[in-house]
C-alpha cells in the first residue's frame with residue numbers, strides 16, 4: 151500500500167475540516183474499490199502541499215494543482231491551491247458555501263495530485279454545478295447525475311488510479 155502525505159498550510163478552519171473529510175472519504179473509496187494508495191494528513195511518503203490562493207476567485211469551483219512525477223508516473227510532490235473563500239448565490243444574496251462543497255473541491259484536486267490528469271465524469275468532471283442547500287451544510291456540487299458529497303469516482307477514474315497506484 152503506497153502512502154501519500156497531505157500537508158495543510160495555514161488555510162483556515164473551514165478548509166482544514168473540508169480537507170480532512172476529503173482524505174477520510176477518498177481513503178474509504180479507494181479501499182472499497184481496491185486502489186492501493188492511502189492519504190494521511192501529515193503522513194509519510196510524497197507530499198501534497200495545500201494552501202489557499204487569493205488569485206483564485208471564490209465563485210470558482212476548482213482549485214489549481216501541479217504535480218511532479220518520476221519517469222514511471224509516480225508522484226514525487228504536488229502543490230494544491232484552493233480559493234481563499236467559497237461562495238454560493240442564495241435567494242437572500244451571496245453567502246459562504248458549506249463544508250461539503252469545499253470537500254468536493256479539495257477531493258477533486260487531491261485526485262489530480264495523485265496523477266489523474268484528465269477531466270471525465272463524477273468527481274473528476276470538467277463542469278461541477280453548485281446546488282444550493284437549505285443550509286450551508288446541504289450545499290452540493292453536481293456533475294451529471296452525481297450530486298456530491300458523498301464523493302463519487304467513476305469506474306474510469308478508478309481504473310486510471312489503479313493504473314498509477316495498483
Ligand SMILES: [Zn+2]
Nearest residue numbers: 212258262269
Ligand atoms: Zn480539475
